[in-house]
Amino acid sequence: MKLIPAILCGGAGSRLWPVSRELHPKPFIRLADGQSLLQKAFLRGATLPGVTEVLTVTNRELFFKTQDEFREVNKAQLATSFILEPFGRNTAAAIAAAALHAVKAHGEDAVLLVLAADHLIADQEAFANAVAQAAVLAQQGKLVTFGIQPDAPETGYGYIEAEGNQVLRFVEKPSLEKAREYLDSGRFLWNSGMFCFQAGTMLKAMQQHCPDILAATQLCMAQSRRAEGKDLVELELDSASFAQVPDNSIDYAVMEQSDQVAVVPCTIGWSDIGSWTALGDLSVADSDGNRIDGEALLHDVSNCYIQSNNRVIGAVGVDNLIIVDTPDALLVADKARAQDVKHLYKTLKTNGHDAHKHHLxxxxxxxxxxxxxxxxxxxxxxxxxxxxxxxxxxxxxxxxxxxxxxxxxxxxxxxxxxxxxxxxxxxxxxxxxxxxxxxxxxxxxxxxxxxxxxxxxxxxxxxxxxxxxxx
Known part of the structure; x- marks a missing residue:
């Protein structure tokens, strides 16, 4: 079996502004151990048994930065391939391109393991075991998704109702009341957005359920520039033809339509780091519930997350706040409204302000x-x-x-x-x-x-x- 991790590195990470920007998105955020989320995703896939190549689908503007990230951690000098998008067209187009590349390079039986560049998985051993189960199902012709055993009534994730490996249905992000019902039933899993399948199986499913996306992606790849070197393949997608690829997610386009879908329930310490609250929870709180990254002077402060890598932050008499300081932007938010940070990013982008796009x-x-x-x-x-x-x-x-x-x-x-x-x-x-x-x-x-x-x-x-x- 040829196992090829395919890392999807795109998106803006708007809920983690002002550290995440369009040209420095969430996957490049460094954690306390010095590694970025992207580097952790690379190592997560590269250290699995039988992997000889890591494929990454990313934006053209992020290519060289992604290469720099990989060089720091790719000690085994594993071969890397890149599919470079001129702009985002959602996950269906990205996965179609990855599957077409895998079939051309390794044949239809090659198993693709689709990973998000901005997720965190704490238990690598449990993850490797889940991948091994998924690979077996993939070789049986299944399109496999990874379902996370929920430990809270989370409203920010989609859910999968399942019996064993059988998917009964996919469910959109629920209300809090519904999320509690799902948790209590024991039949629902969080939809992780990670997948495993044989490249040929996915292409056949796309031909059946979204032939327009597959045909447009095939045409685009035929018109795109390809460069090969030692341990490196680079495919830069043609902008004009890529613009004709319909914008859709793999969930809507294939996974929710196919009767070949299976799920691997797993407990792997997974998080999508979807807000400053989630990122803050990775650090240890002090006796007042504060989590500090950087230098801060606090007086009568509790339950706050404060990050500053440049200046001293002073806080007095506040509770339950997020304070994130960067050289050109400062965020102050109620922790209960952490998801709403994305609205600030959207406003900056609409107004053409540089603070949405890049740092100083x-x-x-x-x-x-x-x-x-x-x-x-x-x-x-x-x-x-x-x-x-x-x-x-x-x-x-x-x-x-x-x-x-x-x-x-x-x-x-x-x-x-x-x-x-x-x-x-x-x-x-x-x-x-x-x-x-x-x-x-x-x-x-x-x-x-x-x-x-x-x-x-x-x-x-x-x-x-x-x-x-x-x-």
Whole structure:
């Protein structure tokens, strides 16, 4: 049996704003042990018996960041494959693409284990046992879902009514009264959103229940760019044809329609980390019920979750609050209203505010930049370039740039000239000059960039050459 974990890494994680942003979504949030939810998902699949490849379906904008996350934990140098979506089209399209890839690479009998990138599972041994049961059912032609044994009347999850491995029905998120009935009956499980099936079985089910999604995905993949290297396959989905794929979830499109569905009931310490309350519950409370991540001064404070990695937080005489501080945004919420944080994210996105999209520190394929200060006529950035990495050969119409190297050495193309800029040296890039920044060293290059001009938007860029395919 070939078992291929397929990690779905998308979504905004809007209920975990302001730490989760469009270009730094929930899977990239780091927990107390230093690992991100995405890294934990990778290890969860990669350490199962018989796995030789991990497939990830993610957004094109998150590709290089995802690669960096995997490099930190992929000590066995397991092969990785990526399907890169230009935008989200829900889970049916993502799973169709994953199944089509698996059939082409490994045959119809390959078993796909679909995992969410932003869930947490505390008991890896119990999880591995559940996967082994699911794989047996998958090889019998079943589309298997994982049902979590509920321990509370949760209204934020869908439910599965089951007898053993037989699915009787799927149920939408219930009212509190219904959730209590489900819990008391002992016949209902939480729908985890994880699946296991043979790739060929899923494609046949999609041909039967949602042929439009399958046909549109097949057409898109045939028109998409594919690149292969050592232990890496990258399929970048064509934007125009992917836009024609119907938007639907795998639950609605297939699982709730098929008579081949089975469930594996399991107790694996599962959580979808769906709110700041759930994330806070991962840490130990003090004697007043407070959970603190960072430095906080408290006076007469109880039952609060406070997170700050930059500044000291002071709180006096408050109870049952969520306080999350980031360099450019502060969240204060009643813990009982934790689910409503998503409305703030939606408003920011509707208004086009940058705080929905990225942090002050922005990740790029070559490294990061951090906005230190900005004004309508100038912007100051801290730029960090990874060893051996290079920015694109580019030009700006409306701004000039002054680069000061503070650590490392830079190779710079400035117009017709190429030069090396050492620590405590600088160079000036006039508007309209072609230029490129490269780190030829083995340590990170750190520099300060001062931009001046009438327009300083990130879209004022013309790329001529780019090793990351962004031209």
């Amino acid at each position: 520190t922005v990740h790029r394929p070559w490294g990061t930049y951090t906005v230190l200060e900005e004004d309508p006529s100038f912007k100051i950035k801290r730029i960090e370039v990874k060893p051996g990495a290079s920015l694109s050969l580019q030009m700006h119409h409306h701004r000039s740039e002054h680069w000061i190297v503070v650590s490392g050495m830079a190779r710079v193309v400035n117009g017709e000239n190429e030069l090396f800029v050492n620590t405590n040296e600088s160079t000036y890039i006039p508007a309209g000059h072609k230029h490129r920044l490269e780190n030829p060293g083995i340590l990170n290059l750190v520099m300060i960039e001062v931009q001046s001009g009438q327009y300083l938007g990130e879209d004022d860029i013309v790329r001529f050459q780019d090793v990351y395919g962004r031209v």
